[in-house]
Structure formats: structure tokens, C-alpha cells
Amino acid sequence: MLEFDLFELTKATVTLLVGLTAVLASLGVILCSSPIYCALYLIGHMICLALLFLLYNAEFIAAVQIIVYAGAVMILFLFIIALLGGKKEVQEPSLERSLAVLFVATMLGELFLSATVGSTKPIEGGFDVETVAEVGGSAKAIGLELFSRHLVSFELASVLLLVAAIGIICLSKFSYIPVRRRMK
């Protein structure tokens, strides 16, 4: 009889593959020259992130990730690219490009350093698989946490978003000067 646990093995393989795809997709976002394909790579990356959330039993976050980012935000990106007519950008070496490469290299170096110096620790919190199941699903657990311990910050964030939305409407809808002229 075979000895290994097929379920765990499959899960580990799938996690690895999805993570690898996520990394490749994010590379595609910055390396691809056609804006439409960049946006598509970003969508692929977000779907991979949602799959990773799913593999770690965070169903609610996975669904929200897809609905908000892949479903709504990226559609607007594609919308704008389609309206502006995505042209392929010409690759030519310049000072800015070499600066950008230097910057990215520094960031990657920092990431590497921090990964080697201190090993990653699991986030300590009140929730693991058992407690989440006890509360009744990940959606409920997140709701309870969000609306009890983090209520003030949650409401502040929502007010911030509301202010931003009203600001956008004001900026795009009314120009300030014609309104004053009319008042004279």
C-alpha cells in the first residue's frame, strides 16, 4: 500500500504551482510591452492570490478579492486601456530606465536580506481553523472581528472613501470658475 498522504501532497503541489504562477504573472505585468496584456497578467495574478487564500481556508477573503479587484477594479483598467487605444511601448535604454532597474534591484536585495536575517513568523491571532468553524464560517469570523475590535478604524476608513468619492464627483463634474461667473 502507498504510504504518503495523497491529500496533503496534492495540496502542497497545488499551492506551490499557484504561487509560482502568481510570481510569473506579476513579472509579466512589468515586463510585457502591451498594456492590455499587462492588465491581463495583473488579473491573472489576482486570481492566483484568491486561489492561495482559498488554499489557506480563507474563503471569504478569496471571494472578496475576486469580486473587488478582479471583478470591478481591473474592468475599469481594461475600460480605460480600450478607450485610449493601448499602443505597444517602444523599449529604448534611457537614464530613467537604468535608475528604475537600480531601484528594483535595491528593493529585491532588501527583501532577500530581510528573508535571510529573520525567519518568517506566523501571525499570532485569536483565530485558527477550529475557532473559525466554531463561530460559523470565515465570513462571520471576519465580520465579528471587524465590527467589534476594529469598529472605529473601519468606520474611519469608510468615511475616508466617501470623502474621496465626493471629491472625485466635484472635481469631474463642476469647474469652479463658471459657477462664480454665474453668481455675478
Next chain:
Amino acid sequence: MLDDVIDFLEPYTYLIIGSVKALIIAGALLGIVPALVWLERRLMGRFQVRLGPNRVGPFGLGQPISDSIKLLFKESIIQSSADKFLFHLAPAIVVFTAIVAFAVIPFGEPITVFGQEIGLWAANVDIGLLFVFAISGMGVYGMVLAGISSNNKYSLMGGLRSSAQMISYELTLGLAALSIIVLTGSLNLIDMVNSQNSYPNILIQPLAFLLFFIAGVAETNRAPFDLPEAEQELVAGFHTEYTGMKFAMFFMGEYINMVTMSALVTLLFLGGWNAYGIPVWPIIAFSGKVFFLLFVFIWLRSTFPRIRYDRLMTFGWKVLVPLSLLNLLITSVFVVL
């Protein structure tokens, strides 16, 4: 030898059952499309006082088969200015998301076969409703990509319209569903059906039902909200350049989405497979309700003219969204009190 195989497979029974269920559901969904096309053409004929297809086979039942064969053998034309990869990808996305979204739809109580309890659903996930919204929301990409990759201004307009329309009406759809979620206290579709054992939700949430159904018609791009493919203005919208089977795949997606939307309305508002005293099998009750809603979809198409695009947007944002917010507010107040 056979015993060894059975011993080896024993712990993975749930995997085998799951795969068989997935195959059956995907096959049935694909098979339902020609039937729906036939139904739509026959019913439209009746509504418009003409005959409809009646030459191929009894009642024209052979028509969908001959149509499918014709579409399969047609030459596939791709204009040279199109983006080949995206052009092929777009119809695949439409059909894929349509079938996957159906995966969490339950259509009956669990049945027992050979001592195994089998639920009549492909997957029973905790976040059922959100899953449907997430996956069907991804279906927009098929239309947008078809519009962009065709390199044609009519297709582009169709793609843009469809994305704007679907984003706008998704809001109403979600808010109307949210009032049912507030009532039930769960995102699980089976829990929702079980909470309607005594009476269906439509009796206490008629406004939410109306909003959900209108938004559902808009989400599936059906008339009177079929702006993305308005023939008189946009040739055929985002699928202008498509031929043969790829053209048919967009229609497969649309019809499967119609079935999914009808099933969702049934589960959320009409009590799912609860028959309320009428002695029929749960699955028959469920399919009856879904069939009736599909009939209404076709009825709407042959009754209402297409509405203008700016009116569509105004209607969505200034009428449906405030109404659904108000409905949600009132429902929440009643639930809390």
C-alpha cells in the same frame, strides 16, 4: 485484483463522486442550451403570432441539432487585424465562467444512492452566493476582451457598454441579495433554502425580488437590456467579428447565465425546492420554478423594446440602487428590532 483497486479507491470516494457530479452538471448545462434556443424561438414565434421553426422534426425539435452541426462545420474566420490570442480566449472565458458559476447551485435535497449520501449540488461552499457573484462577474472579461481584440469600433463599443452595464447592475444585484443574506444570516445557498421552509422570501421581500430580477436580466444582457449587442446600432456588438462555433459559444454563455440567474432567483426568493404542499419531488419543484423564470426571460424579450443607453444608466444608478439601499436599510432595522 479488483478488491485491491476498490481498497485503494475507498478513501477517495468523495473525490470520485465529486468528479462524476461535476461531469453530469457540466454536460447537462451544455445540453440545455440547444433546448433553450429551441424553446426561445418557438415561444417568440407564438408571442409574435407567427409559427417559429417547425420544419425539422416534430415541432421543429431537430432545428437546434441542425443548427449546432451547421455552426460546428462553418469556417472560422479571423480578420488579420485581430489579436489572435485574445480573440480565441474571449469566448472560452464566457463559457467557462458560466459553467463554473453553476457549481455551487444546489437543486434538491440530498439523496441516498448505494448507502452513499449524495447532495444534489457540485459543491456546498460556505460562501455560495459570493462565489456565484465572483465568478459571474469574471464573465464580463469575455465580452470586454472580445470587444478589444476584434479591432473594430462596433465591437469595442459593445464591450465597453457591457462592462459599464454589468458593473452598474451588479451593485443592485448584490444589494438586493444582501437583504436576503441579512434575513437568513448565512451566505450558504442551502441554508437560505432551508430558512424558507414555511414561506418563500418573495412574500416578505417583494421589492428585493423585483430589483434582483431586473438586475439579473441586465446582468445576463437580455432584452430589454441587451444594449451590448444592439443590432440596430452596433451590428452585433462585441461578437460582430465572430463566426462558427466561437460565435455560438457567446450564446452558450448567455443561455447558461440565464439558467444560473433563474436558479439564483428561485433559491433566494421562491423557496428553492420547497413545494409548499404540492406533492412533487423537490427537484421537480425546483426545475419547475426555474423553467417558469426562463419563460419570463423570453416573455420579456418579445414584449419590451430595448431602452436607450443613457436611460439604462440613469435607471440603474438613480432608481434601482437607491431603492435597493432603502430596502436593505428597512430589512436590517426589522431584523435588529
